[in-house]
Amino acid sequence: MRLGVAFWISLCWIAIxxxxxxxxxxxxxPEPDRMDWNHICAAPGTIINEVVLQPGKExxxxxxxxxxxxxxxxxxxVSRIIYGARISISIGLLAPLIGLLIGGLxxxxxxxxxxxxxxxxxxxxxxxxxxxxxxxxxxxxxYLGSNLQNLILSLGFLTIPVFCRVARAKTLALRSLExxxxxxxxxxxxxxxxxxxxxxxxxxxxxxxxxxxxxFMIMAEGALSFLGLGIxxxxxxxxxxxxxxxxxxxxxxxxxxxxxxxxxxxxxxxxLIGDSLRNYFEHGKSQI
Amino acid sequence: xxxxxKKLSRFLLVVVAVSAFTFLLVNLLPGDxxxxxxxxxxxxxxxxxxxxxxxxxRNVVVRYFIWLQKSARGDLGVSILTNxxxxxxxxxxxxxxxxxxxxxxCIALMLALPxxxxxxxxxxxxxxxxxNGIGLSTLSIPSFVMALLTIYLFSIKLRxxxxxxxxxxxxxxxxxxxxxxxxxxxxxxxxxxxxxxVLRSDMITTLRQDFILMARAKGLPPWRxxxxxxxxxxxxxxxxxxxxxxxxHLGEAVIVETIFALPGIGRxxxxxxxxxxxxxxxxxxxxxxxxxxxxxxxxxxxxxILDPRIRKELSHG
Numbered sequence: 001m002r003l004g005v006a007f008w009i010s011l012c013w014i015a016i017x018x019x020x021x022x023x024x025x026x027x028x029x030p031e032p033d034r035m036d037w038n039h040i041c042a043a044p045g046t047i048i049n050e051v052v053l054q055p056g057k058e059x060x061x062x063x064x065x066x067x068x069x070x071x072x073x074x075x076x077x078v079s080r081i082i083y084g085a086r087i088s089i090s091i092g093l094l095a096p097l098i099g100l101l102i103g104g105l106x107x108x109x110x111x112x113x114x115x116x117x118x119x120x121x122x123x124x125x126x127x128x129x130x131x132x133x134x135x136x137x138x139x140x141x142x143y144l145g146s147n148l149q150n151l152i153l154s155l156g157f158l159t160i161p162v163f164c165r166v167a168r169a170k171t172l173a174l175r176s177l178e179x180x181x182x183x184x185x186x187x188x189x190x191x192x193x194x195x196x197x198x199x200x201x202x203x204x205x206x207x208x209x210x211x212x213x214x215x216f217m218i219m220a221e222g223a224l225s226f227l228g229l230g231i232x233x234x235x236x237x238x239x240x241x242x243x244x245x246x247x248x249x250x251x252x253x254x255x256x257x258x259x260x261x262x263x264x265x266x267x268x269x270x271x272l273i274g275d276s277l278r279n280y281f282e283h284g285k286s287q288i
Numbered sequence: 289x290x291x292x293x294k295k296l297s298r299f300l301l302v303v304v305a306v307s308a309f310t311f312l313l314v315n316l317l318p319g320d321x322x323x324x325x326x327x328x329x330x331x332x333x334x335x336x337x338x339x340x341x342x343x344x345x346r347n348v349v350v351r352y353f354i355w356l357q358k359s360a361r362g363d364l365g366v367s368i369l370t371n372x373x374x375x376x377x378x379x380x381x382x383x384x385x386x387x388x389x390x391x392x393x394c395i396a397l398m399l400a401l402p403x404x405x406x407x408x409x410x411x412x413x414x415x416x417x418x419x420n421g422i423g424l425s426t427l428s429i430p431s432f433v434m435a436l437l438t439i440y441l442f443s444i445k446l447r448x449x450x451x452x453x454x455x456x457x458x459x460x461x462x463x464x465x466x467x468x469x470x471x472x473x474x475x476x477x478x479x480x481x482x483x484x485x486v487l488r489s490d491m492i493t494t495l496r497q498d499f500i501l502m503a504r505a506k507g508l509p510p511w512r513x514x515x516x517x518x519x520x521x522x523x524x525x526x527x528x529x530x531x532x533x534x535x536x537h538l539g540e541a542v543i544v545e546t547i548f549a550l551p552g553i554g555r556x557x558x559x560x561x562x563x564x565x566x567x568x569x570x571x572x573x574x575x576x577x578x579x580x581x582x583x584x585x586x587x588x589x590x591x592x593i594l595d596p597r598i599r600k601e602l603s604h605g
Contacts, residue, residue: 123298123301126298126302127301127302127305130302130305130306130580130581130584131306131309131577131580132536132538132539132576132577132580133539134539134540134542134543135538135539135542135557135573135576135577135580136577138542138557138558138561138573139309139310139313139569139573140313142561142569143313143314143566215428219428219430222430222432222433223430223431223432223543226432226543227542227543227546227558228562229561239432242432242433242436243432246436246547249436249439249440249444250444253440253444256436256440257436257440260433260436260437263430263433264425264428264429264433267428267429267430268424268425268428271424271427271428272424275424
């Protein structure tokens with residue numbers, strides 16, 4: 001069982017997105033909020049000549065090729081995509097991390113101790129799952145304000161039940177296996193077994209599942225920004241860029257479609273990596 | 289019966305959680321609630337009126353029960369901007385959202401049925417892998433991007449349908465349906481994948497059974513075997529999923545209604561958020577969430593009644 005070409009391509013794409021988001025400051029690109037009213041909705045590949053006037057020096061003309069064009073306010077799309085990736089990637093990675101830590105731990109506890117603890121955790125998770133996600137999100141960001149921290153926390157909260165379910169299922173499958181019983185026979189207590197035997201074996205399948213949640217979180221953040229309810233305006237975000245281009249979809253479709261394509265590729269890559277890894281590990285198990 | 293009682297008690301628990309949550313949202317806002325509810329240009333008298341109306345001089349718990357009592361009677365307060373009762377405003381918008389959800393599910397079924405049947409019949413073939421690949425990529429397209437793509441393709445490039453504009457049911461049925469095609473399609477284009485996958489896997493199981501072999505041995509053509517013998521026993525899960533999905537798409541409806549300017553609940557909620565109409569937002573969230581929870585529970589209970597396997601599973605777990 002091999003991971004396949006598509007897996008590696010996806011991994012490269014994610015690496016590129018993450019690396020460029022992290023190194024955004026050192027790129028030779030205009031600031032993401034720098035407006036240029038002479039080049040509104042410029043097509044991809046437009047060459048932008050810029051006159052630089054500095055006292056005591058000759059007039060300079062600097063040339064800049066706007067690879068992906070400019071948006072409705074003349075801002076460079078490459079730059080906004082790279083800076084927007086910071087928001088998408090940090091929310092996409094940090095929110096599931098909260099869910100993974102809290103939900104994963106609760107799931108392990110529920111699956112390991114069973115009894116009253118299990119049923120109360122399961123009921124609590126069912127209640128969270130009963131809320132329609134996007135509505136809950138709209139409510140929280142509306143009433144508490146939408147900044148990066150609130151978004152990460154509320155999105156993270158929403159992912160707790162899914163992680164909890166997966167972790168509980170895995171723990172249930174593990175708890176009666178031989179190696180856990182062996183540990184018990186050597187005199188290990190519950191906490192030690194949970195910490196040294198159960199959690200290390202649960203964390204990998206749960207983390208792989210988390211990749212699909214990452215994809216979902218990027219889409220959810222996009223939807224919020226698209227509605228104008230995500231991170232407030234001057235900060236670039238992919239959803240916000242797509243929303244900006246709506247007005248000019250007719251004459252300059254690239255303003256919306258380029259960030260859409262970037263978002264699609266990123267989400268698709270996370271989904272594909274998650275799917276491939278899951279197949280890879282499940283297949284590996286069935287061979288044993 | 290025991291299962292139904294269990295489900296009902298869980299439903300009530302969720303409803304209480306939902307109501308407490310929506311109540312707390314407004315009441316735990318930092319600062320004096322009356323100033324926030326009243327907005328920036330509220331006069332001191334406005335503040336006084338709001339104070340009295342919300343009963344802010346009393347304890348939070350007492351206020352919650354008063355609010356709960358009022359809400360249960362259908363009094364969700366009045367909108368700050370228009371002074372119209374919240375419940376009436378929401379109910380007036382409800383038919384649009386319901387129509388959108390029904391139309392989108394119908395379109396999704398029209399796509400999922402042939403694709404699911406064909407890929408189950410030819411499972412493992414190129415066609416099956418092709419459909420599966422399309423499915424995986426559609427699941428990576430957020431609904432707002434899908435909505436923009438349908439507008440771009442059908443409205444701007446092909447010029448078949450207008451992108452926005454809503455005609456009421458009472459004015460013209462044809463125009464009314466027309467204004468729902470693109471919004472419905474953009475939900476359906478994401479939705480059909482889930483339905484198709486469920487149908488495909490159930491269909492593959494059915495096709496292995498003896499009665500299908502019997503039907504084939506009788507010399508029936510494949511389409512009759514598939515449609516008359518295999519489809520009905522395979523569509524059980526599909527129907528359940530359909531019910532659950534309708535609830536799930538309330539969230540999607542918010543986005544799609546906003547993009548296509550359909551006057552449904554979702555757009556009402558978003559507009560209320562933009563205009564900071566706290567009481568209206570609270571009412572919308574309460575009703576949408578209760579509606580969602582109710583649909584899910586009803587589907588769950590019906591499923592438990594219909595399918596003996598689930599009944600057994602639940603009483604063990």
